[in-house]
Amino acid sequence: MLRSSLPEALRSRGVSRRRFIDFCSAMVATLALPERYLAAVADALNRTDRPVLVWLEFQDCAGNTESMLRSDDPPVADVVLELLSWEYHETIMAGAGKQAEAALKRVVEQEAGKYIAVVEGAVPTADGGVYCTIAGRTALDIAREVCTHAAATIAVGACAWDGGLVRSAPNPTGAVGLQEAVPGIKVVNLGGCPHNVANTAAVIVHYLTFHQMPALDQYNRPLFAYGRLIHDQCERRAHYDAGQFVEEWGDEGSRKGWCLYKMGCKGPDATYNCPTVRWNSGTSWPVKSGHGCIACASHRFWDVMSPFYKPLPKVPGFGVDVTAEEIGWGVVGGVAALTAAHAVASVFRPKEEVPKEDKPA
Ligand code: SF4
Ligand code: SF4
Incomplete structure (x- = not known):
């Protein structure tokens, strides 16, 4: 043909x-x-x-x-x-x-x-x-x-x-x-x-x-x-690090664009380029629009990541498991602690998913 x-x-x-x-x-x-x-x-x-x-x-x-x-x-x-x-x-x-x-x-x-x-x-x-x-x-x-x-x-x-x-x-x-x-x-x-x-x-x-x-x-x-955690690419990440969370839909934190972790966002345990590629002609993505990530690009997410509005149970990476809220309040204002908070991401990220430079032939 x-x-x-x-x-x-x-x-x-x-x-x-x-x-x-x-x-x-x-x-x-x-x-x-x-x-x-x-x-x-x-x-x-x-x-x-x-x-x-x-x-x-x-x-x-x-x-x-x-x-x-x-x-x-x-x-x-x-x-x-x-x-x-x-x-x-x-x-x-x-x-x-x-x-x-x-x-x-x-x-x-x-x-x-x-x-x-x-x-x-x-x-x-x-x-x-x-x-x-x-x-x-x-x-x-x-x-x-x-x-x-x-x-x-x-x-x-x-x-x-x-x-x-x-x-x-x-x-x-x-x-x-x-x-x-x-x-x-x-x-x-x-x-x-x-x-x-x-x-x-x-x-x-x-x-x-x-x-x-x-x-x-x-x-x-x-x-x-x-290859990258959504949590590491999210524009609400500074609020997570500062312990500023939306507590219920429509509250002050919601209006101010605070972190959606407590509303069930699975971004700390999901990898995808959703925050950079975005949707609707690159206009926005769900977290920017105000809804938590349900980890739709994660393996068996319907089973593993539901209930979608329940927060991830624990955030590992500090020797003992702690909640995101404990991390957030613990790091407010502390440079050393902020460094530790960023280390959470690398603990979450499976070693096989660490970004590598794409090397075309
Ligand atoms: S928990 Fe969700 S909303 Fe909060 S910083 Fe991580 S990806 Fe963004
Ligand atoms: S669940 Fe929503 S925010 Fe998360 S990767 Fe899928 S489309 Fe993006």
Whole structure:
């Protein structure tokens, strides 16, 4: 199939050269690459042959598809849609039924080893996987075939990563994440509920530029996005250190933007670049808007991090476990104690998730 070049495709979509460079610049920043990589990224994307992408949806709510399509500024959605040749995506493709399934079959047969597979949603494994079937085939069967023939597979959202909400007890369908359903395939997991499209775009841009996936953590999540504690990037952190907490919704602390720890914020135990990439065109993120983080990008967060409005029980790191309030009041005004408070973060942070410099080939 003859595919137009990326510059041609962007022109036809009305994306100017300036907007394209803005996009490249945003991707370089998201990937935590030095600015000097901007030219290399733009050049690589201009020359890409726009590999085929197939997007599979299993036990999902389509929230990750929505997250991707609703992006607008920088024009992530426009450029991502044109970076790749989208051949199969149930929610947005024009074709349906046998026509759609024929498109997927053609990709697996004719583009084997060259296409990118994106998976959204959990995979049911109970009773042979009968609880999610598409065109008469189980999700398990489709995932095995499509992902084992792909050049790279990306699992977007909590459900595709670790089973998400679908896997929470009692889990009657035996739902699991993609990696567990199809062991042996190499998956990049982009946790989050939903995923942030800026990170998904950055992974694709990294792959197209350097011909390899970015550095990953122990959960196969990209370090550029999941390598730092939310607590360490939060604009309310000074209030945590000073022992200034919101005690109830709408109180004085709430109006003054104080720390949301006591309202259940899980930021001290969650890693993600949510505070820097943000949402709604980079406008804000939940903690900035006044709600605690529920750790949606953490492993099995529906089970591990709930109840969402209950504070994390203890803050380890001072020889004995103490509450956040005790730390806060203990450090007010004390430089030495503030240093100790910052040490909390490194105690929380699993050693495997310590940020490393992303070193492209
Ligand atoms: S507990 Fe939550 S609101 Fe408070 S500083 Fe940490 S991440 Fe920010
Ligand atoms: S603030 Fe926390 S729960 Fe909310 S979107 Fe960001 S990472 Fe997810």
